[in-house]
Amino acid sequence: MDSRSEKTGALSGYIRSGFLIMLSSLVLGFIADYLLNLTLSHALPAHQYGDYKVAYAFATLSGVIILLGGDRIAPRILATAIVEQNRGYVLSFLRFYLGIALLLSMLIITATYLAGLLHFGETDLAEHHPLMQIAFVIPLIACGALLSRVLQSAKMLALSNLPWRLGLPLIKMGAVVLLMFTLSQVEIWHVILSGGITVAGITLFQWYKIRSLGFIDSTQAIPPLTEKRQLLFWSVPMMLTMLISIALNQVDLFMLEILADEHEVGHFAAAATTAHLLPVAQVTIAGIFLPLMGPAMDESPELAKKLFWRAQKIIMLTIFILATGELYYGSWLLSFFGNNFQQAEQALYWLIIAYAIWGFSGFTSTWLQYSHHGRSIVIIGVLTLLADITANFWLIPVMGMKGAAIATCLAMSLAAASTWFQFAFSARRCLAESPNAQP
Template sequence: MSQPESRRAPAAVQSPGLDRNILAAAKGGGIVFVGKVFTYGSRFLIAFLLARLLGAEGYGSYNLALSAATIAGGLALVGLDAALLRYIALWRSRSDDAGVWGALQVGLVVTTVLSVLIGTALFALSYWIAATVFHDIRLAPYLQLSAVIVPLLTLSNILAGATRGFKNFHHFVIAQYFVQPLVRVILIVSFVLIGLGIEQAILIYGIADLSASLLLLYFLNKEFSLRRPLKSGRREVRALLSFSVPIWLSDSMLTFRNSIQIVLLGSLATVTTVGIFAVASQLNLVADLVQSSVTTAVKPIIVEVHDQGKRMDLASLYQTVSKWMFAFNLPIFLIVVLFPTQILSLFGKSFTLGAEALTILAWASLVDAATGMCGAVLDYSGYAKLKLFNSVLRLALSISLNLWLIPIWGMVGAAVAVLVSELVVNLLRVGQVYYLLRILPYNLSSLIPVLAGIVALVMTLIIGQVLALDYIVEMIVQCLALLVVYTALLWKFGLADQDQIILSHIGRRARKRVGRFVPGLT
């Protein structure tokens, strides 16, 4: 969609298809959420095993090597994963098979060539980077191994973008959220028995991505047959790149922001600090479960709704999804803020030094959730250049704050840099969405999770004062109390019409599935 098209006056009347779009977002988000729950559980287990086996310094070296591979893979994508998602969804809705086939060709060929070239460059420069940037020549072999897996990471991401464009989230979730982490867990546990080092951990990461890529390729061929003449595809390279390059630059800013933080910690602090901060960041990912799951599902819906000019549908979708994100994240935030030291102690005594950083990162995630899916609305309503501006601003803020604060406060300074950059950019994006589309992520029902969270927090603190138990048992009891009170209040007072529609839909599907085994239930 061109920029002029995206600015046309949207319809002001809510369409009958709103409930269908809300259900599609919930269904797709639910599928992705289930996959991400499994992925997060697997990552938690992987982080726990690697932290215990490698120690803080070894785990830091592992994360530095993967950060280098992530940066290289992000460069090689050239934003074509996002372009495939958008244009496949758009052309598929118009039954334009030639456009879909041409987009797939462009995406796969360009990213494969670039990933090989960039991986080769990283391999050649590994010793220089280890000595000059990290001041530790021991990191060079790990960087070389990370260079080898760059093409595998890129292939997995481009195939995932293509698969999501068809809106069949089962395929994408099975490959990237089940198979990939499962392969990692199985291989890591297997290597534990014969000896696991940093080199093996890096190679396992690449093998798992290759497994996901092969499965994604199979699913993609099942959804859209790849056995067709190459010339039958319409390769709109200009259209794809005009969308993908701004997205690539902005997504690279996001990738670089996270990875540069790891690099700066390794350069300005110590490799051990990197390991502790990486565990804190990994724990904080649980807050991203609902947000990333629903946003992934809702992107192609935003494309369709905005393309049809249905502003009221877009506004309702924006508000409903934003409330889901915040409502889920709030109790996780409260638990992390109440018990950061106890949570980190699971990884080893040395990791408890990251408690303050974990708390600050939890605030950053809450800010991100509280501002809803403003970034996705901007991106997939056709404002890719605006996303680039926001990402450049966030990267500039992040680098400046990291350079200033890490030498002073170490990992706490890195966490503060994340919080400030998230706060500034997300508030800016909310304002941009309102200025361009005249919609906000909030309505009166958005206050209900806030009130429920306050009541649940007060009840939890009271229970903590009354109980005199072992600190682990007390933490478990308080967490359960918080979740029960919060959920009960949301159930009683927080369900809007759209939420009732979704719950009714889930109930019908559950009864239908159970009815296969219990006759008469349906």
């Protein structure tokens, strides 16, 4: 009984301290990211700012693809290995997924460069579209994401989260400000290069911390990872789900680039940056509970359910408060980007509603993936993405960036409803299959 009380007390203490760390990360990180985007919007013309956001979206999508879900499955798998001090397994896991990421990133870099060469006829990278320039940062992004998840699996939330959420935007902003003072004109490739150097620095720092804390031992022979196929069976659907989620957040930018006026891309990017606080809040709070969910699901399904509902209540309350604040202060927040950016006010309101609706459902999606219902979530995501693209084709030519935001809201509503339906269906099926169920 005493041992159980100690575990409960330790769990509550971890959640409280984790919530404070993640709340600080959320607030300070959002401010830092907002200041970075404000700096970029003043350093670059509106259309170049839009081009940079498109390139950044491409890098983010590619970083998710090349890891094949290794970063997503890491807390589910590595939390137990770290508790048991199975350093060899952690190192094998890293080697397996980083090897895949390096190989696939080389393919993406080559394909992107050749596509740009055929399209632009230029061999000088400085003359290429930002997509080709940022492609070289993709392997660094993937490596950093995976190392961060190792620290998260070890419940090192500050070391896992703060360097990326707070350090990255602040250092990038400082670099851009320095460029603005030293150069007559800041180019996109300057921003990408400084960002790539920053990502490399944070990645090396986290690698050093992982080694110094004893989570791996690189001096020993690396044991073979025997369950590679099983890991990919779990992780690839999680990668596809994450990919679809990112695509839903970014597809509007790509389609505005094709179907709308060029300046609307930059204005919509400012609105999306402002509304993005909501999904960041959901992911940040979920990050507190992910290292707990895997072991709990294996050892105590009832504890896992309690953790899920505890996390869900915190997420829903936080999303509601933040969404209310953003709806009230939306116009004021956009004004920091410049007077012209207030044209995106209506788009911002629709995006806030969209992200709030999905924020209420995001952790439910993660629960289903951890419960091996990843394929169902992938199907929901594909249907949602198709709905978003279809609505964009219909609404953007008529309503511009507001139409893109409405399309996102419709798609997110579909995703949320489908996810909760699948959750209820799986819960009912588990109850029916329970040995204690009544005949």
